[in-house]
Structure formats: C-alpha cells, structure tokens
Amino acid sequence: MRIATPVALVTAAALLPLTAPAAHAAGPLSPRVERVARQTLAPDDGWAAHEGGTTGGSAAKPADVHVVRDWAQLRAALSDPDSTPRIVAVDGTIHAAEGPDGQAPTCADYADPAYDKEAYLATYDPAHYTEAEITGPLEEARQRSARNQAESISVDIGSNTTLIGLGDDARIVGASITIRDADNVIVRNLAFESPRDCFPHWEPGEWNAEYDGLTVRNSTHVWVDHNEFSDGAHPDSANEEHWGYEYQVHDGLLDVVDGSDLVTLSYNVFADHDKTMLIGNTDRPDRDRGRLRVTLHHNRFDNILQRAPRVRYGQVHVYNNHYVVPAAPEGEKEYVYSWGVGVESMIYARNNRFDLGEGIEPAQVVRAWGGTAIDEANTLVNGVSRWHRVDLLAAHNAAHDPDLGSDVGWRPERSGRVDPAASVAAKVGAHAGTGRIL
Numbered sequence: 001m002r003i004a005t006p007v008a009l010v011t012a013a014a015l016l017p018l019t020a021p022a023a024h025a026a027g028p029l030s031p032r033v034e035r036v037a038r039q040t041l042a043p044d045d046g047w048a049a050h051e052g053g054t055t056g057g058s059a060a061k062p063a064d065v066h067v068v069r070d071w072a073q074l075r076a077a078l079s080d081p082d083s084t085p086r087i088v089a090v091d092g093t094i095h096a097a098e099g100p101d102g103q104a105p106t107c108a109d110y111a112d113p114a115y116d117k118e119a120y121l122a123t124y125d126p127a128h129y130t131e132a133e134i135t136g137p138l139e140e141a142r143q144r145s146a147r148n149q150a151e152s153i154s155v156d157i158g159s160n161t162t163l164i165g166l167g168d169d170a171r172i173v174g175a176s177i178t179i180r181d182a183d184n185v186i187v188r189n190l191a192f193e194s195p196r197d198c199f200p201h202w203e204p205g206e207w208n209a210e211y212d213g214l215t216v217r218n219s220t221h222v223w224v225d226h227n228e229f230s231d232g233a234h235p236d237s238a239n240e241e242h243w244g245y246e247y248q249v250h251d252g253l254l255d256v257v258d259g260s261d262l263v264t265l266s267y268n269v270f271a272d273h274d275k276t277m278l279i280g281n282t283d284r285p286d287r288d289r290g291r292l293r294v295t296l297h298h299n300r301f302d303n304i305l306q307r308a309p310r311v312r313y314g315q316v317h318v319y320n321n322h323y324v325v326p327a328a329p330e331g332e333k334e335y336v337y338s339w340g341v342g343v344e345s346m347i348y349a350r351n352n353r354f355d356l357g358e359g360i361e362p363a364q365v366v367r368a369w370g371g372t373a374i375d376e377a378n379t380l381v382n383g384v385s386r387w388h389r390v391d392l393l394a395a396h397n398a399a400h401d402p403d404l405g406s407d408v409g410w411r412p413e414r415s416g417r418v419d420p421a422a423s424v425a426a427k428v429g430a431h432a433g434t435g436r437i438l
Contacts, residue, residue, distance in 0.1 A: 046295025168435025
C-alpha cells in the first residue's frame, strides 16, 4: 500500500451515538460516565481557570456526543467548523491513519516513489557532502514523503471540545494531535503513544523529528488531565544511528507553543522519553510575551531526560509533581535536566518530589537556557521528610555560572490545594494517569 500523494482519511463514516463501550451492556451511557464526560475545570485549578474558566464540551447536545472506535470516526467527530460544543469519547485503541481493514500504514507506505532512504543517506553523508544546505531531488522526495505522513496522521481539535477515553484502555497510537487556534478544550483519560517520524530532517550535528503526541498551538483555556504519554512500542533505545548521530524519530510528548495561554496540565504521566515538553518554542517574543501561562500539578515524570518542562516567557506554576530519574543503563542516553529556564521564563515551583538515581546530582535538575530566574522551594530529593529538602536553585548556582536569581515577579493566584511535598509520591502514584476517573 504505497501512498504517493497525501491521504484523505476523513470519510463519511457514521459517528456512533454516545453509548456504553462494546464490552459493557448495551444501552445509554451510565449516569456516572455521563457526569465525568461533562465535568468542567474547578474554579481554582490553575491558569486554565482564569478569565472565564474551561468547560470544554460540557454543554454538548445529545447529537454532538460521540463514541469513536477508529481513525476515520475520530477525525470526523473532531471536525468542527462552527465550534459547536461536543464530546468525543474514544473506545479502545485507535491507530493513526488506520484503514477500513484496521491496518495502519508503514513508513514505506508514506514514501514518495522517488525517495530511497539508503540512497539519501549515501548522497548526503556529511563526510563528502559539503554544501551548507541539503538540496536536490532526493531531499525534495523526502519532503514530499514527510508531507504524506503529516497529512495522514494529523488531526486538530477545535473549540468547545472534550476528548475523553472510555475506561482504562483507551489509546491513540501514532497520531499527531493538535489543539489549534482553539479556545475551551478538555483532554482526559487517554494514553497517547507518540508518533514516529519516518523522514526526520538533518540539521548540522543532529537528526530532528517532527510531531508531538499532543500540541497546544495558539489556543487558550485548555485542561489536559489524567492522561499518559510515552513512546510506547518505539523507544529511543531502538533508534538507528546514521552519520555518527542518533536517527531521532521522536519530538515531544506535549508542547504548549505559539502564543497559547491559560493551560492546566494535571495528573498526567509522562514516561520514557527524551525531549518531553516545551512551553514556548522560540526565543522570538512575537506572540509569546504576556502569554504561555501554564500550571503543572500532580504529574509524574518517569525516566524523562529533559524538558519537564523547558519554558520561555511564560508564568509557569509547577507544584506537587513527582520526578523519577533513574540512572541510565550502560549504553543508554543519560538524564540531562528537568526544569529549563529559558528566555524571560518565570517558573514558580513548589513542593515537588525528585527521586534521583545513583550518580545524578541535584545541580542537574535546573538548567539555564537564556533565562535569569526561577522561584523554587520545598523540594524533596530522595527522601520523604523535611530533612531531605534541597534548595535546587542553590545547587544550580554552586555548580554553574552565571547564577540564576529567585525573583520571577509573580505569585500564583489560583492553585487549589498544594499538598506537602512528603505526600506527593503517594498521591500522584494513586491518582495520576488513565483509568482513575472512569
């Protein structure tokens, strides 16, 4: 099944009415599940509660509430030219770009007829290709191939939408999902397996991939809650090496970019990934200054190597998160940092918990990326009592120059309950991730 041109996968497939999953008795959705699907963000729950709050598709009429079980149904359900409130409930596992036979395309299916990976690697090997920019027929074929994949695996979420998984086994695999130019969106109870870029591009010194599992782009009032994000069946440890560098096929797990604002990320699990979360994707403040206000609370970051998050410009509240940072096995990529202090970033971090593996020092947790300050306090490192509190800012400043300051110029107004750092591991372990709200 070779795809030589972008694939149009949105079909006229009928959407299913909101009923119980197939594994349950037939009939209307139970009152409890209906209630959860229509939940709105609490009025004190972080930045997404500001300026009118976040209600998603809670006002959806019965005709605008759908259960979807395949890729075509998901795309059709999310297509919303008039921002009508809607609830889209995912039942089971949906693979990006899967056809009527339930099979998802492979990288070979997306490849343009003129693209040949081995020929590409031989032609542009920097050992003999000395041009500053890669150009020519094979590069053009790679770009066409990349467009084929992007057309096939991408779907946008519009305004006034709740996307929710049914039960504890709802998954979206290999899709690039974007909350784009939208307001008032809720995403809950879904496991996202990040897409694998079949045609990464070369920038001198590294291979770079496209596609995040979920991207918030130029959007406001977004609540992402009780989800799981990982590379699933395609970990970085399986990546090839070309031209002496890792052939990276993953980008981020969840990014908040392009002037997005008023976002709350709560009770999610991020696992086994390298560059995980950007809040602000450029040092140019064209749309970002005064925006990118994001709250992260009660999330678990498990074996995340960096960007948890890396921040530019935004007033970002990071509290009650649990970071598990194991020592890297021999031959695997090593931990880099967790909190990236980028240009004009204003991170306010409180009552977080870090479990650092052997050989990983507290001084590694914070890294400066052009920013000047981080306000951090009450962090537990490798312990459960107040005697294990570590001043991560002081640890950074003792090991790195120049020093970072502690004055970020703001304090959170709406944070709900901030739990003691000693209780974070137990609470996050018991409540974060999928299968906890339905």
